[in-house]
Structure formats: C-alpha cells, structure tokens
Amino acid sequence: MQPAINQPIYDVIIAGAGPVGLFLACELALARCSVLVLEKAPSPHSPLKRLPFGLRGLNALSVEALDRRGLLAELAVPKSLTTPHFTTKPGPSPSPKPQAGGHFAGIQLPADKIDFAQWPYRLPSSTSTQLFSELEELETVLARRAEALGVSIRRGRGITALRPTPEGVTVQAGEQSFLGRWLVGCDGGRSVVRKLGGFDFVGTEPEFTGYTAQVDILDPEKLRPGRNVTPTGMYMQSQPGYLILQDFDGGAFHQAGQPVTLEHMQELTRRISGTDVTLTALHLATTWTDRARQTTAYRRGRVLLAGDAAHIHSPLGGQGINLGLGDALNLGWKLAATIHGHAPAGLLDSYQTERHPVGAQVLDWSRAQVAIMRPNPAAQALHAIVRDLMDTPDGATYFAGRIWGLRTRYDLGAGHPLVGHSAPHFALEDGTTLNEHLRDGRGLLLDFEADETLKAWAGRFGGQIKYVSGRAKEQLGMRAVLVRPDGFVAWASERQGIGSELPQATRH
Ligand SMILES: Cc1cc2nc3c(=O)[nH]c(=O)nc-3n(C[C@H](O)[C@H](O)[C@H](O)COP(=O)(O)OP(=O)(O)OC[C@H]3O[C@@H](n4cnc5c(N)ncnc54)[C@H](O)[C@@H]3O)c2cc1C
The missing domain is CATH 3.40.30.120 (Glutaredoxin)
Incomplete structure (x- = not known):
C-alpha cells in the first residue's frame, strides 16, 4: 500500500457519504480542515433512499443542528409532514402544541397530554420538534454544502484496507491509496473501517426480521390502519401499497440473505395480520433486524467511528440518523480543534465519554420496544401497561423527551441546570437568533x-x-x-x- 509521490495529505478522510459522513465533512470543512470523503457506491441515488422507503424522522436535536448550520431551509421534502412547532416557556400552558410526534413500540405519542412546563428552558423556535425528511434529499443537501466548503467526495471508492502510519492513516480504496492525518469510519452498519480498525462490537442478537415493501394489494381494506401489534408480530400499511412488517423469526430470514418473494410476503402478511388479504405484485422490498450492537470504543489511535458504524439497532421509533448526526456534531469541532492544535487536553476523548452513553441509551430504547412487542402474553400485558402510562401527562412528557431527543444532556460538571443541554433558542431584540x-x-x-x-x-x-x-x-x-x-x-x-x-x- 504505497501512496503516490506528491499525494495530498488530507486532515481527515471520511469513509462513507451517508448522512453522518457528509454532515461530519461539513462540520470539519466549516472549521477549515481539508476533507476527503470516500464512498463505496458509485451513485448517490437509490429507490431505497427516496419516498416512502427513504422517509426518515429527524428529532428536535437534528432539526436544531441543521438549522444552526443554515441547512434546514434547504430541505424541501416533505414540508407537509412537518409536525407543528411548539412553544415551551415558564408559565401558563403554551400553544400551539404538536399534534403528532412519534411512537414507542407502535404506541402513538399522545401529544395533547405533554406537560410543556416540565421543559422550562425550551423557547419558542422557528424549528419543529420533529420533521420527516427524504434520505436522498438530505444527502443531496449535505453533499452540496460539503462540496461548497471544499470537501472532495469520491464515489465508487470503497475502502478495502487501512494502515496506521506515524503521521496518520493510509487508506486503500481499490487500486488507489490516500493519506489522511485522521480517518473516520462513517461507513454504516457493516463498517469495513470498524472491522479493519479492530474495534470490539458488542451487544445483542436479533429477535425479528423487519420488512419494508412496495406491493399491490387486491383488498387493502382487510388491513387495519395504523401500526398493529398482533399476537404474531407487527404490520402497518404506511400508505397505500407500502407495508412494514415484523416477524419474530430470530432475524433468520434477514441473516440468510434470501431474496424477498411475492409468495413470502403473501404468507407473512396473512399470518401477521390474521386476515386473508391478497398481494398481487411485489415491486421493491428491503429487510432489517433488531440486532443491537455498539463498539466499546469510538476511537483507536487516529481512527474514529461515527453513526451506524459505531452502533446499530432496530429502526423502531427512528433514532439512527439522529444518533449519527449527533455524533458528527459532537466530533466535528473537537477533531478540528485537535488538528489545529488548540484543543484542551482531553477534548477529543470527550467524544467517547459524551456520545457512547447516548448511543447505549438508544440501543436500550430500541430493545425495550422489542421486549413489549414480542408475540407472547407477558409482552402484550406490558404493552398495555406502557400504553396506559404513556397516556398520562408525566408519561407523555417523558416519552416525548426521549423520542424528540430533549432529554439528551452531557455531563459537563455542576453549574446552571442548562449546562450540558442543547441551548434555548434565544431571539435577540435586534432580530437575530x-x-x-x-x-x-x-x-x-x-x-x-x-x-x-x-x-x-x-x-x-x-x-x-x-x-x-x-x-x-x-x-x-x-x-x-x-x-x-x-x-x-x-x-x-x-x-x-x-x-x-x-x-x-x-x-x-
Ligand atoms: C427501514 C429503516 C427505517 C429507518 N428510519 C429511520 C428514521 O425514521 N429516523 C432515523 O433517525 N433513522 C432511521 N433509520 C436509520 C438510519 O437510516 C441510519 O441510522 C442512518 O442512515 C445511518 O447513517 P450513516 O451515515 O451512519 O450510515 P449509512 O446511511 O448506512 O451510510 C453509510 C455509507 O457508507 C458507504 N460505505 C459502506 N461501506 C463503505 C466502504 N468500505 N468504504 C466507503 N464507503 C462505504 C455506504 O455506501 C453508505 O453510503 C432507518 C433505517 C431503516 C433500515
């Protein structure tokens, strides 16, 4: 693995041009670092990244982060799904309140029960507590910003090998090699950087295979609306012709890597819905599981991980992008300060101490959902109890705080209660925010x-x-x-x- 003579040395090489890699690239370039992004896929386009497969729920922290970099306004799709902005300030109950805003194990968050007075430092904001975005559009906006800031994005260049050097890391992508002072693996759940870098990846094995499929249904009225947890799994017709299923097979189907056929989808949909619904065509399908794993370290020497490369879990309740964007936001300025030589001692280590616990909490959040969705009477009894608790003001406020990311707090020591929280959205009298x-x-x-x-x-x-x-x-x-x-x-x-x-x- 010999780099060519006169090859540029990038401050940071990022593996993966997914949302996390691209957002990190933007953060580093904003802080005047030279950045190369190497992406395995030759094209950024995929039907799985477009609506409805590519619909991703962004929580309050992600929405704020995008707004704080001027990126939110560039997202066009689909504004109509944006939940209403909400206002929280000390004193009488504020308005307007959000009408929707996430679920836990299929139980819809009762937004009208949320006690906003429990978040005394949250100010009226121009941004929403939750917003749905199309993955392809999000990546397009981030890639455009990254390139405008000078980031080089090379597609069709999957990382295949890496070698630490005294100055940094040499990275191999096919026939070519590249030099970086630092390497960050943002290359997703099957991260090659994680494997080549020798990171331990520990956690729990899956209990189900999840399916997202575009189908033609002869008699869709036989399926109930909404998310339905049944004695044999979960089904949801998210919009006409789009099915989301969970089959508690221990993740066997997904792990076997079998193609999803019409016959298979037909059998599953009937079994899980308990109906004789008929599917006449299968157009597109993807599978996923609830395997939950996290690396024990987020950094080994000059190799770091962020996003799905560092943690995987089921997409129940949609937390993955939010967790990954939070990693990128936390890491970007710390790595840049380290590169520029003005980071105080321990700053880069605080990436692990701050973000690892947040990741562990999200893994547990996803496990807790699976535990009460299992097709057995005990889980169904617990599901009913959680539903009742969520329907109380304290319950709804707690779940909203977790689902929207508002409970995220870093341990930055003692001080004012705001310390460690995302800042309130102060609006100054001169009109700036x-x-x-x-x-x-x-x-x-x-x-x-x-x-x-x-x-x-x-x-x-x-x-x-x-x-x-x-x-x-x-x-x-x-x-x-x-x-x-x-x-x-x-x-x-x-x-x-x-x-x-x-x-x-x-x-x-
Ligand atoms: C069905 C489903 C629904 C979901 N819904 C939500 C939701 O509503 N909200 C939410 O927050 N999250 C959701 N998620 C999770 C979310 O999509 C992921 O957590 C998020 O995409 C992770 O971003 P990432 O950039 O870390 O990884 P990825 O998006 O996986 O991107 C990794 C990139 O790295 C590239 N790559 C892979 N190997 C290499 C290599 N060797 N070299 C270079 N590049 C490489 C890949 O091609 C890819 O472009 C959902 C996931 C699924 C499956």
Whole structure:
C-alpha cells in the first residue's frame, strides 16, 4: 500500500457519504480542515433512499443542528409532514402544541397530554420538534454544502484496507491509496473501517426480521390502519401499497440473505395480520433486524467511528440518523480543534465519554420496544401497561423527551441546570437568533448584560469564540450563556459580576 509521490495529505478522510459522513465533512470543512470523503457506491441515488422507503424522522436535536448550520431551509421534502412547532416557556400552558410526534413500540405519542412546563428552558423556535425528511434529499443537501466548503467526495471508492502510519492513516480504496492525518469510519452498519480498525462490537442478537415493501394489494381494506401489534408480530400499511412488517423469526430470514418473494410476503402478511388479504405484485422490498450492537470504543489511535458504524439497532421509533448526526456534531469541532492544535487536553476523548452513553441509551430504547412487542402474553400485558402510562401527562412528557431527543444532556460538571443541554433558542431584540449566530461553527458567548469582563474573556480565544451582546426577547432570567460550537451549553449564569466564573467553567 504505497501512496503516490506528491499525494495530498488530507486532515481527515471520511469513509462513507451517508448522512453522518457528509454532515461530519461539513462540520470539519466549516472549521477549515481539508476533507476527503470516500464512498463505496458509485451513485448517490437509490429507490431505497427516496419516498416512502427513504422517509426518515429527524428529532428536535437534528432539526436544531441543521438549522444552526443554515441547512434546514434547504430541505424541501416533505414540508407537509412537518409536525407543528411548539412553544415551551415558564408559565401558563403554551400553544400551539404538536399534534403528532412519534411512537414507542407502535404506541402513538399522545401529544395533547405533554406537560410543556416540565421543559422550562425550551423557547419558542422557528424549528419543529420533529420533521420527516427524504434520505436522498438530505444527502443531496449535505453533499452540496460539503462540496461548497471544499470537501472532495469520491464515489465508487470503497475502502478495502487501512494502515496506521506515524503521521496518520493510509487508506486503500481499490487500486488507489490516500493519506489522511485522521480517518473516520462513517461507513454504516457493516463498517469495513470498524472491522479493519479492530474495534470490539458488542451487544445483542436479533429477535425479528423487519420488512419494508412496495406491493399491490387486491383488498387493502382487510388491513387495519395504523401500526398493529398482533399476537404474531407487527404490520402497518404506511400508505397505500407500502407495508412494514415484523416477524419474530430470530432475524433468520434477514441473516440468510434470501431474496424477498411475492409468495413470502403473501404468507407473512396473512399470518401477521390474521386476515386473508391478497398481494398481487411485489415491486421493491428491503429487510432489517433488531440486532443491537455498539463498539466499546469510538476511537483507536487516529481512527474514529461515527453513526451506524459505531452502533446499530432496530429502526423502531427512528433514532439512527439522529444518533449519527449527533455524533458528527459532537466530533466535528473537537477533531478540528485537535488538528489545529488548540484543543484542551482531553477534548477529543470527550467524544467517547459524551456520545457512547447516548448511543447505549438508544440501543436500550430500541430493545425495550422489542421486549413489549414480542408475540407472547407477558409482552402484550406490558404493552398495555406502557400504553396506559404513556397516556398520562408525566408519561407523555417523558416519552416525548426521549423520542424528540430533549432529554439528551452531557455531563459537563455542576453549574446552571442548562449546562450540558442543547441551548434555548434565544431571539435577540435586534432580530437575530441564537441559531443564526451559530452558523459559522464557532463557540458563542451570548451576553445579555453587555458585561465588559465577558467581552474581554471571549477576546482571549483569538476568534474561536464569537461574542454577541444584546437583550433577548425572553432571557429566562439568564445574564449570559456560553454555547459550544455544537450548540450545547458549556456555562450559563443568572448572577451579576460573573466574569470571574468563566475560565474555570469552560473545560470544553
Ligand atoms: C427501514 C429503516 C427505517 C429507518 N428510519 C429511520 C428514521 O425514521 N429516523 C432515523 O433517525 N433513522 C432511521 N433509520 C436509520 C438510519 O437510516 C441510519 O441510522 C442512518 O442512515 C445511518 O447513517 P450513516 O451515515 O451512519 O450510515 P449509512 O446511511 O448506512 O451510510 C453509510 C455509507 O457508507 C458507504 N460505505 C459502506 N461501506 C463503505 C466502504 N468500505 N468504504 C466507503 N464507503 C462505504 C455506504 O455506501 C453508505 O453510503 C432507518 C433505517 C431503516 C433500515
């Protein structure tokens, strides 16, 4: 594996131009790193990435992240499926409230029961708590932004080998080799980087095979609307002619890699729905399982993992992209700071300490859903109890917080209750917003009191921290907030004379 003479050395090579690899490329390029993305598939297009197969639910954190980089407005499809924006602020019950917004084990979240007062720091936002996007469109928007920022995307170049060198990593893609100071595997659930990099990938084996299929149905009225958990599995007609099924076969069908036939779909649909429905044609089908695994480490030397390469789980409740985009957002600025030599000690390690627990929680979230969907009386009894609990204000608020990502909090030490959470969407009296101020990817010190000490403190970071002073329309009692490049609060204070608190309070 000898690189050609005079070959460029990229700061970062990313394996995989899926949503996570592309978003990470954007983050790194925004922070002035040179980035090469190597993608195995020769074409970015696939019917599995387009509606309805490619429909992906983005949670509040992903929607905020895209908005904080000015990418949300570029997503056109399908705005009609966007759930209403919601408003949470201390005081009387806000409006409007969302009408829909996810499910747990097929149980629809009762949005009208959510107690918004339990999220006192969430401000009115121009962004939604949940939005559905088409995978192909999301990737197109991200690839366009990445290329505009100078990222080189090479398609039809699957990584086949890698070798650590003193300066970084040499990567082989077919006949060609490439040099990077760092390599990030964003190459999906079957990650080659994970295997070649020697990462341990541990977890639980699947209980079912899931199917998403486009079919012609002679008598679709025989199938009930919505998501139906039955004594033999789960079925859903997501829209006319599109079926989603779960068959508790221990994942055997998917693992055997057999082609899905019309006869197979017919037998399954009848068995799971308990009807004699008739399918007359099968156009397209894909299978998946609930295998849940996570690498024990997200980094080995100069090789890192993000997205499905680091964790896989069932798509129940749609958490995978959200988890992966969160990885990319967390890793991008830390890796860039490391490359530019201004990262404090331990910053890159905090990628693992912050993101691994979030990934483990999502794996457990998916396992918990499977546990109450099993086709046995005990699971069905539990399913009924969870349904009842979800229908209470505390239950609905808890589930919404998990499904929308609002409960995500990094352990950044003691301090104001906001520390470790995604920042509230402050709107300043000059008409600008927190999300807009984060668009250039820098940290942000929002000073609501025009405190000269704070201004001087921010100035010591040579432009890495943007200082903005101005009154907010709603300050939530806050005097100043320090926000990391990824939009999470590193420090906040409600007290006067706070400048002296800052240096100790900003490990990250
Ligand atoms: C049916 C279904 C429904 C889902 N619904 C949702 C949902 O509603 N919400 C949600 O958040 N998530 C959902 N997910 C999960 C989500 O799609 C994934 O978590 C997400 O696509 C992961 O993104 P990624 O970039 O990590 O990996 P991928 O999207 O898998 O992208 C990896 C890329 O790497 C490339 N690659 C592979 N090997 C190599 C190699 N050797 N070298 C270079 N490139 C390589 C691949 O071609 C691919 O382009 C769903 C998944 C399924 C199966």
